[in-house]
Amino acid sequence: MKKFITENLTTIFYALIIAVIIRSLFIQPFFIPSSSMEPNLLVGDRLFVTKFTYGYSKHSFPFSPPIFKDRILFNKPNRGDVVVFKTPADNRTDYIKRLIGLPGDTIQFINGNLYINQIQIFKDIKSRNDKTHCGNKILDVNTFEEKFDNNVKFKTVYSNEYTFQNSDQFLVPEKHYFFLGDNRDCSKDSRFLTSVGYVHENNLVGKAQLIFFSSDYRNGRLFQFWKWFEIIRFDRFFKIIK
Numbered sequence: 001m002k003k004f005i006t007e008n009l010t011t012i013f014y015a016l017i018i019a020v021i022i023r024s025l026f027i028q029p030f031f032i033p034s035s036s037m038e039p040n041l042l043v044g045d046r047l048f049v050t051k052f053t054y055g056y057s058k059h060s061f062p063f064s065p066p067i068f069k070d071r072i073l074f075n076k077p078n079r080g081d082v083v084v085f086k087t088p089a090d091n092r093t094d095y096i097k098r099l100i101g102l103p104g105d106t107i108q109f110i111n112g113n114l115y116i117n118q119i120q121i122f123k124d125i126k127s128r129n130d131k132t133h134c135g136n137k138i139l140d141v142n143t144f145e146e147k148f149d150n151n152v153k154f155k156t157v158y159s160n161e162y163t164f165q166n167s168d169q170f171l172v173p174e175k176h177y178f179f180l181g182d183n184r185d186c187s188k189d190s191r192f193l194t195s196v197g198y199v200h201e202n203n204l205v206g207k208a209q210l211i212f213f214s215s216d217y218r219n220g221r222l223f224q225f226w227k228w229f230e231i232i233r234f235d236r237f238f239k240i241i242k
Contacts, residue, residue, distance in 0.1 A: 027049065028205075029048055030049050030094065030208070035135065036189070037181055037183060038132045039182070040154060040242065049206035049209065053077075057070070058202070060205065080150065082099075082207065083098075083208065088196065088197055095189075097187070099177055100116065103176060105178065106171050123144045139186060142158055163185045178190040217231075
């Protein structure tokens with residue numbers, strides 16, 4: 001019996017070590033808890049984030065142990081990447097947003113339009129009077145396709161009331177990045193300097209790559225197997241994140 005217990009504890013120990021290595025160095029699953037990235041990421045999406053894409057910092061590891069002062073094997077992210085990062089407010093909470101501003105960029109909203117380095121970002125209307133979530137509220141929005149100068153395209157939604165129309169000009173500091181949610185009028189992001197603001201490169205956790213599972217908790221819980229066709233979003237399985 002003692003040998004049986006010892007062998008099983010050893011197996012569990014090595015399994016945990018392997019899991020930590022995979023999670024820290026390669027791929028980590030994440031859950032989307034808010035609607036700030038609609039329409040591209042929905043509440044209830046489960047996705048894989050690659051940890052190696054931007055290299056490694058202390059935030060690559062569970063509980064952010066102070067084993068690195070800076071990033072190692074750093075690869076710079078690209079404008080338009082969907083990135084998981086530790087919010088600067090506490091260096092603990094994971095946020096997921098779209099990378100808008102690189103170090104040295106200026107970012108500004110003028111009359112509801114996004115400008116990067118004084119150039120208006122192309123925004124093509126796709127549909128009007130759509131609906132999107134914002135917490136427990138439903139917003140009336142217009143859906144656009146935005147395009148960056150590196151040919152990255154993605155959908156965004158703006159409230160019909162354009163609650164965030166004009167801003168001061170943001171100047172992204174060296175080694176920092178500026179992030180926005182795709183649900184532009186329902187996102188706590190780099191526009192709010194006291195809660196998120198500019199994100200240091202060391203706070204980058206990884207790049208969101210793939211949705212592997214998705215469920216809509218508003219229609220029920222997963223244990224209600226008789227409602228799976230209402231709860232599970234089968235059309236989002238293995239969807240590449242753009």
